[in-house]
Amino acid sequence: xxxxxxxxxxxxxxGASMTLxxxxxxxxLTNKLISWNKTVGNKFVNELVFFAFWxxxxxxxxxxxxxxxxxxxxxxxxxxxxxxxxxxxxxxDGKYLVKSDKKGYTITSExxxxxxxxxxxxxxxxxxxxxxxxxxYTIFTFVDDTHIALPAADGSTSIVELSxxxxxxxxxQTESMMLAVR
Numbered sequence: 125x126x127x128x129x130x131x132x133x134x135x136x137x138x139g140a141s142m143t144l145x146x147x148x149x150x151x152x153l154t155n156k157l158i159s160w161n162k163t164v165g166n167k168f169v170n171e172l173v174f175f176a177f178w179x180x181x182x183x184x185x186x187x188x189x190x191x192x193x194x195x196x197x198x199x200x201x202x203x204x205x206x207x208x209x210x211x212x213x214x215x216x217d218g219k220y221l222v223k224s225d226k227k228g229y230t231i232t233s234e235x236x237x238x239x240x241x242x243x244x245x246x247x248x249x250x251x252x253x254x255x256x257x258x259x260x261y262t263i264f265t266f267v268d269d270t271h272i273a274l275p276a277a278d279g280s281t282s283i284v285e286l287s288x289x290x291x292x293x294x295x296x297q298t299e300s301m302m303l304a305v306r
Contacts, residue, residue: 149195154186276301 161173177183213220218235228243241254250265264272273281284294
C-alpha cells in the first residue's frame with residue numbers, strides 16, 4: 125500500500141513538472157480574490173474573511189484552479205481568461221470605467237464619455253495610446269530588459285533605464301525642455 129502511494133506521488137510530481145515547467149503563471153483568480161478581500165472592510169474584518177476562506181477551502185480551490193487550469197491556458201494561449209474585466213476607478217476629477225482585454229485597456233470617463241485606448245503593439249514592441257480624436261501615439265517601446273525608449277518634448281526619443289534614477293533623469297530632462305520651450 126505504502127509503496128504504491130509513493131510511486132503514484134512520484135509519477136504525479138514528475139508529470140506535473142513536465143507539463144508545468146517554465147510556467148509560474150499570474151494566479152489571476154487568486155489575486156482577484158485576495159484583492160476583493162482587502163476591500164471588504166477594516167483590517168479585522170479582512171483578517172476574519174481571510175481566515176474563513178482558508179478554513180473553508182476557498183483559497184485552496186482558487187489556487188488549484190489557477191495552477192491546473194487557468195495558468196495552463198495562459199501558458200499555451202498567452203491569455204488568462206480571468207484577466208479580462210471591468211473596473212471603476214475614482215480619480216481626482218471623477219470616475220473612470222476601465223475595461224481590460226487581451227490586447228490592452230479602454231478607459232472611459234464617466235464625466236464626459238471620452239474614451240482613451242491603451243494597447244500593446246507587438247510590431248513596435250511597446251505601448252500605444254489612442255486619444256478621443258482617433259490619433260495614436262507611442263507611449264514607449266522596449267529596447268531591452270532594462271531600457272525603454274520614451275518620447276522627448278522636442279519630438280525625439282530618449283533611452284531610459286528602468287530604474288528610479290533613470291526615470292528621475294528623464295523627468296528632469298523633460299521638465300528642462302518644457303521650460304526652454306516656454
